[in-house]
Amino acid sequence: MGRAPCCDKANVKKGPWSPEEDAKLKSYIEQHGTGGNWIALPQKIGKCLKRCGKSCRLRWLNYLRPNIKHGGFSEEEDRIILSLYVSIGSRWSIIAAQLPGRTDNDIKNYWNTRLKKKLFGKQRKMRSQKQDSNKKEGNQTLVMPPSDVRISTYWPEPPIRPVQHAADQNEQMDSIKRLLFKYGGTNYKTNDPVLDHLPVPCMQSSQIFDESSSLISPHIELMSLNEGVMHGLDSYSKEIDESFCFNQIKLEGLEGLLGNNSIGLETGEYMRWGCDPMSSTMNPTSMGVQRFDEQFNLSGM
DNA sequence: AAGGATGCCAACCGCCACGTG
DNA sequence: CCACGTGGCGGTTGGCATCCT
Numbered sequence: 001m002g003r004a005p006c007c008d009k010a011n012v013k014k015g016p017w018s019p020e021e022d023a024k025l026k027s028y029i030e031q032h033g034t035g036g037n038w039i040a041l042p043q044k045i046g047k048c049l050k051r052c053g054k055s056c057r058l059r060w061l062n063y064l065r066p067n068i069k070h071g072g073f074s075e076e077e078d079r080i081i082l083s084l085y086v087s088i089g090s091r092w093s094i095i096a097a098q099l100p101g102r103t104d105n106d107i108k109n110y111w112n113t114r115l116k117k118k119l120f121g122k123q124r125k126m127r128s129q130k131q132d133s134n135k136k137e138g139n140q141t142l143v144m145p146p147s148d149v150r151i152s153t154y155w156p157e158p159p160i161r162p163v164q165h166a167a168d169q170n171e172q173m174d175s176i177k178r179l180l181f182k183y184g185g186t187n188y189k190t191n192d193p194v195l196d197h198l199p200v201p202c203m204q205s206s207q208i209f210d211e212s213s214s215l216i217s218p219h220i221e222l223m224s225l226n227e228g229v230m231h232g233l234d235s236y237s238k239e240i241d242e243s244f245c246f247n248q249i250k251l252e253g254l255e256g257l258l259g260n261n262s263i264g265l266e267t268g269e270y271m272r273w274g275c276d277p278m279s280s281t282m283n284p285t286s287m288g289v290q291r292f293d294e295q296f297n298l299s300g301m
Numbered sequence: 302a303a304g305g306a307t308g309c310c311a312a313c314c315g316c317c318a319c320g321t322g
Numbered sequence: 323c324c325a326c327g328t329g330g331c332g333g334t335t336g337g338c339a340t341c342c343t
Contacts, residue, residue, distance in 0.1 A: 106310085
């Protein structure tokens, strides 16, 4: 037995909204507001709007409300999305709050369909080309990406590295999650029982804001990493690096995208999140540093 | 030209948090 | 403290558009 549905599914229309339905919902909300109860809204609107309250809410928030922007993400927006994704993961509503006019659904779609591919598509192309060349010429380990792939994004040119194995999308996401864990992220699940049960170092996320409180870059502060935890992370890191030989490619891509403030990664170095991850001390900058969870009301999350 | 593959995005689903009685 | 209803969220899906072979 599941929970009772929020509305009578049998008498509710599903699928794309018609212009008439949009007009009804929009004009009602503009005149009367939502009344603080989305579930009851369709009944209030009445005639011919046979929609679930949740569906009304979604339609309003994602499409009908004023000042919604669709499509055409700028590079600056790309950077913000990636910065925040690296910091907090797939919390699209929080990310959307930093991008006026953008909805969480839009950003989620954009990430899933395009931005992620900017990160991983190159490797996929490289792998597929490797498979092709393997078919033609036997086993080779060094693969040059085709020139059209290399100029198709604004990502910096990664060094050409051997590609060891094909990984599916889940494996790739696990890979980046492992890196986020390694380099200072938290709350990331890796589907790896060993990593997932590794003691998570005590970390506090914060972000750097300029005077107008607009986001500049993510800033992870490591509050108190003890040696044992760092040793654990370090030993796993080597293992991870060996297992995921293409990690460097991703991170160098991120470096270019996020700019020097966020990630400065050189071979064998830790990423710099505005502080030294090996240090146990806070490293507030001279700029206004705001606790991340305060900024986003995340206390208790 | 056809049809299969892929991209894209609006919308749905189900879970969880929170408020209220 | 508990049960219930609602809001909010992230993951997923369905279907149309476009691309590719």
